Amino acid sequence: MSTPHSPQPPVYCHKCKQIIEQRIITALGQTWHPGHFACKDCEQPITDATFNIQDNEPVCTDCFVKNYSGTCFGCKQPIMERTIKAMEQSWHEECFLCNGPCKKPLAGTSFYERDGQPYCRVDYEQLFAIRCAGCDQPIIDNAIVALKAKWHRSCFKCKKCGTPITASTFAVEENQPMCKDCSG
Structure with a gap:
């Protein structure tokens, strides 16, 4: 004895709320007549396999670029994927790079x-830090300010014997520091 098949419940279009009897588009957790699956902005049917979403409604690529995507500060092209927000600008992830010689991703x-x-x-x-008057390398932490210049603590040493000068008084010869022992 066979049991009769129970009829499938009707499928309704998300846009017009009418029963869909033929081809169905399923997207965004909804069902649509093919002509009703349309861009929320320009109202043209979306026929591409890929589309964008804005306020849980479909948006065609052209309208998304025009109305929603940011422009990358680095390459000036529309951002269609992950956006990096930095320095009050939007960037493609691959365009947010060090502006120095290394060009590393940031x-x-x-x-x-x-x-x-x-x-x-x-x-x-390397590009912008103040340079040490002793070694000409960048100073990135505490510095000694003396002789109209800045010095690494380890670079502020006697020009004759090389002993670090830690006293608050020292001698000067040819604009270089000298310890009390060498200056006497």
Whole structure:
């Protein structure tokens, strides 16, 4: 004895609320007549396999670029995927790079800003940090200020014997520090 098949419940279109009897589009957890699956902005049917979503409604690629996507500060092209927000700008992840010589990606890392451009720590220090009067390398922590210059603590030493000068008074010869023993 066979049991009769129970009829399938009707499927309704999300847009017009009418029963869909032929081809069905299923997207965004809803069902649609093919002509009703349309861009929420321009109202043209979406026929591409890929589309964008805004306010849980479909948006065609053209309208998404025109109305919703940001423009990458780095390459000036529309951002269609993950956006990096940094320095009050939007960036493609692959365009948010150190502006220094290394050009390393900076997404997800700490960075320094100078004149509206991002820099990694190493390039920032090499390009912009104050240089030590003793070794000419960047000073990134505490410095000694003496003789109209800044010095690493370890670089502020007697020009004759090389002993670090830690006293508050010292002698000067040819604009270089000298310890009391060498100056006497």
